[in-house]
Amino acid sequence: MKLNELSPGEVFSYFEKICSIPHGSGNTGMIADYCLEFAKLHGLKARKDAADNVVIFKAGTSGYEDCEPVILQGHLDMVCEKEPDCDIDMSVQSIKACTDGKMVWADGTTLGADDGIAVAFILAVLASDTIAHPPIQAVLTSDEEIGMLGARDLDTSELTAKRLINIDSESEGILYVAVLVV
Ligand SMILES: [Zn+2]
Numbered sequence: 001m002k003l004n005e006l007s008p009g010e011v012f013s014y015f016e017k018i019c020s021i022p023h024g025s026g027n028t029g030m031i032a033d034y035c036l037e038f039a040k041l042h043g044l045k046a047r048k049d050a051a052d053n054v055v056i057f058k059a060g061t062s063g064y065e066d067c068e069p070v071i072l073q074g075h076l077d078m079v080c081e082k083e084p085d086c087d088i089d090m091s092v093q094s095i096k097a098c099t100d101g102k103m104v105w106a107d108g109t110t111l112g113a114d115d116g117i118a119v120a121f122i123l124a125v126l127a128s129d130t131i132a133h134p135p136i137q138a139v140l141t142s143d144e145e146i147g148m149l150g151a152r153d154l155d156t157s158e159l160t161a162k163r164l165i166n167i168d169s170e171s172e173g174i175l176y177v178a179v180l181v182v
Contacts, residue, residue, distance in 0.1 A: 001101050010127065015104075015120035019112065020094040024080035027091055028052045028142040028150075031076045035123070035140055042127055051153035052076070052142035058126050060135040067134035071164040072125065074118025075144035075151075082109040115144065118167035137161050144168070 003016040023031035035054040039046030046056040054076070060067050080090040086108030088095060096107035105111055122138050125131055137159055142150030166176040 001099050003097055003099055003104065006099060006101070006104070008124065010124040011117070011120045014123045014127075015113075015117055016097060018116040018119055019097040019106070022091055022093065023076055023078055023112065023116070024090055025077040025143050025146040028076045031119075032140075032142065035076070035119070038123055039126075044126060047155075047158075049153070049155035051150050051155075053150045053154050054138075054140040055155075055158065056126055056136075056138040056140070057158075058133075058136040058138070061132045064132060064134045068163065069135035069137050069161040070133075071137045071139050071159065071161040072122045072167065073139040073141065073164055074122055074167045075115045075141045076119060077143050077145055077150075078112030078114065078116060079110055079145050115168045121167060135161075139164075 004013040006012040018031065021031050021034055029052060032048050032052045032054050035056065036046050036048055039056045044056050044058050046054060048054050059065060082088060082090065088109055090109060095109045095112065097111060098105055098107055104113065119140055122140065125133065126136065126138060139154070139159070141154060144150060162180040164178040166178065169176055
């Protein structure tokens with residue numbers, strides 16, 4: 001069974017693509033560039049800052065244009081670990097994501113669902129023309145796993161949202177929400 005046969009298909013299609021791009025901590029240039037290309041393809045404003053963080057902006061959908069914007073946030077990097085007999089060079093090669101329809105894993109390596117699935121969900125929302133939403137400021141940070149370096153150096157100059165949904169909790173179905181009170 002292929003990953004993109006899982007539901008929601010759009011999410012797992014993006015996740016499969018993310019798995020094909022090496023994106024260990026300290027090696028996020030390619031995944032950041034992929035996200036920029038994604039934005040260009042979908043006509044969305046985006047930028048990458050000096051720390052390899054990518055921010056993608058999408059207007060609110062019909063009826064929600066004037067709502068308060070929301071930040072959707074996940075991190076681009078993953079922890080790279082592998083079995084002793086695995087010959088994949090995770091700095092330059094794709095990992096082999098597999099599924100039996102219930103579980104998803106990688107053959108011989110870590111999968112990077114932390115936090116690739118968040119990036120996949122965010123890209124699916126950005127690509128969708130059927131999901132109603134307020135203006136979105138998608139913040140995809142680099143190098144979270146080695147000290148939140150991307151978040152530390154994030155260029156926040158164009159971020160105006162006061163609400164942030166973080167998709168990187170340790171528990172299934174749990175999201176962290178932050179509200180900036182000023
Ligand atoms: Zn994480």
